[in-house]
Amino acid sequence: MGVTVSDAVLEKTGTEGEPTLQAEGARTAGEVVSTDEAFELLSNRRRRYTLHHLKQSGPRVQLGDLSEHIAAWENGTTVEEISANERKRVYTSLQSHHLPKMAERGIIEYDSRAGVIELTDQGDELDVYLEVVAGRDIPWSQYYLGLSAVNATIVAAVAVGVWPLSLLSDIAWAAFIVTTVLVSAIAHVYRDSSMQLGTNEKPPELRDT
Template sequence: MSEIKRRASHEPESEKPSRDVIFQVLGNQRRRYALHYLKHYENPAEIGPLATRIASWENDVPAADVTSQQRKRVYNTLQQAHLPKLNETGFVEYDAAHGLVELTDRAEDLDIYLELVPQNSLPWSEYYLVLGCVSLALTTVAWLDAGPLAAVPPFGWGLGLAALVAISGAAHRYYHRNVRLGHAEAPTDAE
């Protein structure tokens, strides 16, 4: 167990953060990048490599090509503003003396807000609404023994609709997993 975790485990768990606090924290791209890094890469992390990776994402260059000025600019704002803010809200434990930062259990409260919705993404709620309406219409037509749909037995309709819902759920799960912050190597808005 890391030194940061040992200290955090002795502190009482406070109430869940308000939506205003969450939106304020997530309203800054560097803080989102820091959270992404901590979720995907090292946890705990040293502030130096964290600053380098964030600078590479911001400047759209490989980490090896980040200049000292780009790294320093990110390092300073992380050290002076962003990591203290994340620490103050309880989403990370930031040890400024040792330059270490680590996610806390409270960071899990951010997961629902960190789901990224890329442009032209599939609106799943609308998809399931249409799926339900089509299923209802097909079931009604089959129940009325109308047209060529009457040739399919009721068990076939049930099996077909169940398979369609299962496949849709699996596709949704796969899609949802791939757009979460911390899943990919680079945050979606950095690609």
């Protein structure tokens, strides 16, 4: 449940001396965000974009700067070209709902008076990967299932001496199968790294736009 600024309490002083507001009932240092809470938080696009921007540009950002970047991403444009209304809608939504909710879960520290958001250690340690599958693409799980089926068929065919597979040695086919798995794994690791929040300038779901 989200909280408003009036529900916040003064908890500690930031590194530069300004007061830092956290939502009442926020987690203390060391408490772990559960899987369900992480999914709930990141089910909203603006909260995903917030975490991405903090990981990519932070860990400490101004609310105005964050609002401009999120508005630009949502409208498929640049920070320089967003309208005042587009920026204001995002600013108000973040200020009144999303940032207090993230602060309550211990992902960020939010000073509503100064308009400053800071990523906590807990938020920084939250590694998030998004598997974005386009209409003609397939998930990695299905890809590996298909690759396993193809390699199993090759092994069976080689075992019974099917021509022309029998022209190559067992060692050659073993090397081929290992290579297909290795290349696929390397491609998967690269893809995962590019789909992690905070890795690139744009959020992962906008990577190809």
